[in-house]
Amino acid sequence: MSELEPPKWAVRFLRWYCRDEYLSEIEGDLFELFHIRKKKSIKSANLFFVWNVLRSFRLINLRKTQINNWTMNMLKNYTKIYFRRFRKETVHFIVNMLGLGMGFAILFFILMFVHDELNIDAFHSKKDRVYRVIERSMEDDGLHHYLSVANPLADALKADFPAVEETAHMSYFGSQVLAKGDKRLADRDWALVTRGIFNILDFEFLDGNPMKEFEGPAGIIITKDIAMTLFGKEDVVGEVIDQARFGPAEVIAILDEMPRNSTYRFNQIYVIDKNQMSEGFQRFFNSWNTRFFQSWVLLKEGATPEDVYAQKKAFLEKYYDDEIRDEHDFYFHPLADVHLGSTHIEDGGPAPLLSIPYSDRQFVNIIMLMGFLVIFIAALNYINLSSVQALKRTLEASMRKINGARNKHLVGQLFFETFLTVIIAYAISLLLVVVFFPYFLEIANKDFELSLLFSSDFWIYHITTILIIWSISAFLPAFYYSKLKRSLLVLKNAFTGKGDSLRKVLVGIQYALSLFLIIGSVVIYRQLNFVQSKDLGFDNSNLIILDINSGTARRSFKNIIEGIKTNPDVINASTSSRVPGEWKDLPIARLHNVLSNPPVEANHYAVDKDWIDTYQIELVDGENFVGADQTDSLNIIINQKAAEMLSLEAPLGERIWVNNDNDSVQMRIIGIIEDFHFQSLYEPIGPVVLTHWNNHVRSIDYFTIRYSQNPKQTVEHVEEVNATFDPGTPAEIHFLDQQWERFYEAEESRSTIILIASIVSIIISAFGLFGLINFTAERKTKEIGIRKVMGATVPNIINLILKDYMILLLISLVVAAPLAYWLFNEWLADFAYRINLSIDVFLIAFVVVSLISFSTVLSRILRIAKSNPVNSIKYE
Amino acid sequence: MEYQLGEFEELVLLTVAAQHDTAYGVSILEFLSAETKKKINISAIHVALKRLQKKGFVNSREGGITAERGGRRKKYYVVTAYGKQVLDAQNNLRSRIYNKIPQISFSKV
Numbered sequence: 001m002s003e004l005e006p007p008k009w010a011v012r013f014l015r016w017y018c019r020d021e022y023l024s025e026i027e028g029d030l031f032e033l034f035h036i037r038k039k040k041s042i043k044s045a046n047l048f049f050v051w052n053v054l055r056s057f058r059l060i061n062l063r064k065t066q067i068n069n070w071t072m073n074m075l076k077n078y079t080k081i082y083f084r085r086f087r088k089e090t091v092h093f094i095v096n097m098l099g100l101g102m103g104f105a106i107l108f109f110i111l112m113f114v115h116d117e118l119n120i121d122a123f124h125s126k127k128d129r130v131y132r133v134i135e136r137s138m139e140d141d142g143l144h145h146y147l148s149v150a151n152p153l154a155d156a157l158k159a160d161f162p163a164v165e166e167t168a169h170m171s172y173f174g175s176q177v178l179a180k181g182d183k184r185l186a187d188r189d190w191a192l193v194t195r196g197i198f199n200i201l202d203f204e205f206l207d208g209n210p211m212k213e214f215e216g217p218a219g220i221i222i223t224k225d226i227a228m229t230l231f232g233k234e235d236v237v238g239e240v241i242d243q244a245r246f247g248p249a250e251v252i253a254i255l256d257e258m259p260r261n262s263t264y265r266f267n268q269i270y271v272i273d274k275n276q277m278s279e280g281f282q283r284f285f286n287s288w289n290t291r292f293f294q295s296w297v298l299l300k301e302g303a304t305p306e307d308v309y310a311q312k313k314a315f316l317e318k319y320y321d322d323e324i325r326d327e328h329d330f331y332f333h334p335l336a337d338v339h340l341g342s343t344h345i346e347d348g349g350p351a352p353l354l355s356i357p358y359s360d361r362q363f364v365n366i367i368m369l370m371g372f373l374v375i376f377i378a379a380l381n382y383i384n385l386s387s388v389q390a391l392k393r394t395l396e397a398s399m400r401k402i403n404g405a406r407n408k409h410l411v412g413q414l415f416f417e418t419f420l421t422v423i424i425a426y427a428i429s430l431l432l433v434v435v436f437f438p439y440f441l442e443i444a445n446k447d448f449e450l451s452l453l454f455s456s457d458f459w460i461y462h463i464t465t466i467l468i469i470w471s472i473s474a475f476l477p478a479f480y481y482s483k484l485k486r487s488l489l490v491l492k493n494a495f496t497g498k499g500d501s502l503r504k505v506l507v508g509i510q511y512a513l514s515l516f517l518i519i520g521s522v523v524i525y526r527q528l529n530f531v532q533s534k535d536l537g538f539d540n541s542n543l544i545i546l547d548i549n550s551g552t553a554r555r556s557f558k559n560i561i562e563g564i565k566t567n568p569d570v571i572n573a574s575t576s577s578r579v580p581g582e583w584k585d586l587p588i589a590r591l592h593n594v595l596s597n598p599p600v601e602a603n604h605y606a607v608d609k610d611w612i613d614t615y616q617i618e619l620v621d622g623e624n625f626v627g628a629d630q631t632d633s634l635n636i637i638i639n640q641k642a643a644e645m646l647s648l649e650a651p652l653g654e655r656i657w658v659n660n661d662n663d664s665v666q667m668r669i670i671g672i673i674e675d676f677h678f679q680s681l682y683e684p685i686g687p688v689v690l691t692h693w694n695n696h697v698r699s700i701d702y703f704t705i706r707y708s709q710n711p712k713q714t715v716e717h718v719e720e721v722n723a724t725f726d727p728g729t730p731a732e733i734h735f736l737d738q739q740w741e742r743f744y745e746a747e748e749s750r751s752t753i754i755l756i757a758s759i760v761s762i763i764i765s766a767f768g769l770f771g772l773i774n775f776t777a778e779r780k781t782k783e784i785g786i787r788k789v790m791g792a793t794v795p796n797i798i799n800l801i802l803k804d805y806m807i808l809l810l811i812s813l814v815v816a817a818p819l820a821y822w823l824f825n826e827w828l829a830d831f832a833y834r835i836n837l838s839i840d841v842f843l844i845a846f847v848v849v850s851l852i853s854f855s856t857v858l859s860r861i862l863r864i865a866k867s868n869p870v871n872s873i874k875y876e
Numbered sequence: 877m878e879y880q881l882g883e884f885e886e887l888v889l890l891t892v893a894a895q896h897d898t899a900y901g902v903s904i905l906e907f908l909s910a911e912t913k914k915k916i917n918i919s920a921i922h923v924a925l926k927r928l929q930k931k932g933f934v935n936s937r938e939g940g941i942t943a944e945r946g947g948r949r950k951k952y953y954v955v956t957a958y959g960k961q962v963l964d965a966q967n968n969l970r971s972r973i974y975n976k977i978p979q980i981s982f983s984k985v
């Protein structure tokens with residue numbers, strides 16, 4: 001016999017699956033065939049053997065599963081009993097499963113949300129070494145963190161610090177208009193950068209080279225959509241766009257669509273080369289006291305920001321004069337913190353638009369907590385209901401004991417049953433997640449695929465949640481079930497009140513959580529409503545904003561306004577340098593009574609005579625600009641806040657110093673306007689100064705049009721007028737109220753998530769309560785009957801049962817209310833304008849919970865209380 | 877006489893009958909592969925044999941141990957009387973119908 005044998009594993013596999021009675025024949029034949037084949041080639045014989053083993057893997061040859069296995073039998077019995085009880089106690093099971101299912105679903109939604117939040121910008125390959133430079137500026141009104149930093153900082157950092165590998169500038173100019181031939185397009189999602197950025201952040205290019213040299217001050221990178229719009233083709237690298245911010249620009253690369261989880265999603269990247277720019281711009285670029293650029297930094301492998309901080313003092317002393325040095329202290333802010341850790345940072349200069357608004361870690365933590373709370377409430381339900389169910393199962397437990405089951409077997413049974421419930425609930429939750437996923441995306445303002453839930457990152461969450469919920473849910477009921485008094489043994493329906501106190505504690509916890517969540521929901525809802533309905537100081541509806549994107553439009557603004565006003569739907573039209581709810585930066589003017597006094601920093605708007613009327617801002621005192629360019633140019637109008645801060649007793653007619661960028665002019669106050677909000681209501685109202693449009697520092701940038709009706713036709717009319725006077729620039733039009741909504745979008749979506757999670761958790765609690773009361777009612781049927789026979793009235797009986805729940809509810813209120821008060825006061829503190837936490841919030845919560853629980857109790861008890869006691873005493 | 881016999885089963889049954897008392901898995905496989913010029917897998921033969929045995933057309937007995945069978949016994953198959961009847965009936969049926977074919981020349985396809 002030869003030593004060459006077929007592959008061992010295949011033989012083992014065959015022996016594993018094959019029935020004993022067939023094994024000898026099949027194995028023998030396969031071996032024989034192997035030896036015949038072997039004479040030709042070992043390799044093919046081996047293959048042939050494996051093939052035959054696989055082909056013999058047929059149902060008819062398979063070993064029967066060993067059903068006489070102990071554990072299998074037990075599990076089979078447990079499953080059978082489980083589903084029998086399912087039929088008998090359908091309400092109980094449905095309540096458990098739906099509760100847990102909804103809890104899981106909410107948790108999964110929240111996990112997906114959080115996962116996405118934590119992974120924003122995570123696609124950059126050098127993300128651990130990438131930082132934005134933030135300036136920490138000590139000013140008269142306190143500490144500011146600015147994202148825009150001194151213009152030459154980026155270059156100096158790279159030159160002076162060995163730890164710094166690369167730096168780059170990033171800035172923004174508002175809408176950028178591109179033109180090629182007669183094709184035009186205006187776009188806001190872009191950035192002005194220097195080349196270094198391509199070594200720091202990851203951008204994908206379809207074509208071209210972003211580092212390529214170009215003629216003139218700037219080259220441009222565009223998406224293929226823009227290429228299609230301008231050129232009618234995608235293959236445009238090397239071609240020239242006729243008009244961009246600094247004149248013609250060569251297309252140096254084609255940008256691929258940026259990932260959805262990127263803070264910035266540019267359609268254009270405008271690459272400037274400092275050395276090829278005008279002399280004036282180069283001077284601007286080298287000005288250490290101007291903040292126009294964000295600076296991005298890539299540290300060398302192994303370097304930390306501390307390496308730079310160690311030599312920072314010398315660096316600051318080298319570049320800044322003593323008096324401004326405190327305003328330019330800087331630190332590095334890691335890329336990983338951009339999305340969740342930027343709320344303390346002000347733009348401080350022009351900044352590209354964010355595709356995803358900043359959020360914060362605190363919210364991510366709150367929402368995580370919320371998710372765990374909801375699933376915990378669902379688990380509480382399960383614990384409550386199953387431990388009372390365990391009481392009902394004395395007989396079953398006793399029978400099992402008599403037949404030889406030990407405590408550990410009873411515990412095992414409950415763990416197994418809980419496992420089945422949890423798995424079914426999990427299936428329900430997956431179904432819910434799939435069904436509600438589109439709504440979730442909309443509410444959460446997110447954009448990712450459902451496949452995230454089933455990605456390899458996520459399986460660990462699925463498994464951990466199932467395991468955790470399984471073990472905490474199973475533990476207590478199993479304990480009760482197995483420890484049932486054996487002395488009562490087979491006494492049918494023996495009922496002990498054991499576990500009552502624990503159950504009361506659990507119900508109390510659930511009440512407290514529900515109260516807490518309802519209080520939270522009411523507070524959040526009211527605050528948001530308050531913010532959105534608060535009087536802004538002007539009417540932001542029916543206002544159309546037209547951007548001024550060219551010198552042509554700026555020069556002929558009077559004609560444009562006249563042209564716009566010819567439409568009967570237009571009530572008023574005006575021009576200004578900025579508009580309330582501004583999306584670019586808000587320039588500051590410093591106001592002094594006396595030049596030596598510290599200034600009041602006021603937001604500066606340059607406006608024409610119709611501006612106040614267009615916005616319907618009230619002129620409290622004095623008069624408006626008259627429209628005479630000569631006289632108006634030295635007059636100003638301030639708001640009440642500014643008047644107050646300047647501590648002028650009779651402000652009208654006073655001359656004050658207005659300082660803009662180191663240029664002071666004495667101007668006369670001719671009017672006082674009511675305070676109005678120019679930023680979101682998170683910010684308090686600040687001082688404002690209005691100058692006439694022909695002041696020498698701020699040029700006009702917007703038209704504002706108030707219309708009475710027909711917004712669509714009005715917009716068309718505005719576009720026509722724009723095309724008549726400024727044919728070179730496409731009209732860029734916004735509705736102001738939509739711009740205002742941006743301020744609240746993020747907060748609104750977060751609050752809605754919390755609100756929905758609260759509502760679901762309240763529903764789950766109600767489910768649980770319903771199940772519990774159902775059980776109590778069943779238990780007390782006989783007692784009620786006996787009491788009735790003894791002469792109790794219906795109110796007596798209801799009182800008897802409600803009393804327990806009432807006491808629990810009151811105790812929970814005492815626990816939950818102060819906690820909620822403290823927590824939500826903290827939350828509200830972030831708003832400049834906020835509601836007060838009044839007592840009625842707590843009352844509402846209390847009433848809602850009472851109503852839900854009492855209506856549940858009553859619906860069940862009333863029927864029994866009213867029924868004929870004979871029937872209920874007979875009830876078994 | 878009622879019986880169920882698939883085409884492949886019939887071939888296997890015929891082979892078992894032809895190789896009287898010396899038919900086992902591999903021999904049937906080799907015989908059939910040679911006769912039909914088709915590739916047949918041994919597992920198909922095993923399944924057919926099991927079915928035939930279940931229907932009572934064949935009996936089996938254990939044979940001796942040989943080295944090239946990895947120490948496993950051969951399982952020899954013999955046709956039963958009932959199996960033989962089935963083969964006869966099948967054969968009769970075939971020839972009866974065959975004989976009804978008219979003696980003409982058939983058109984080429």
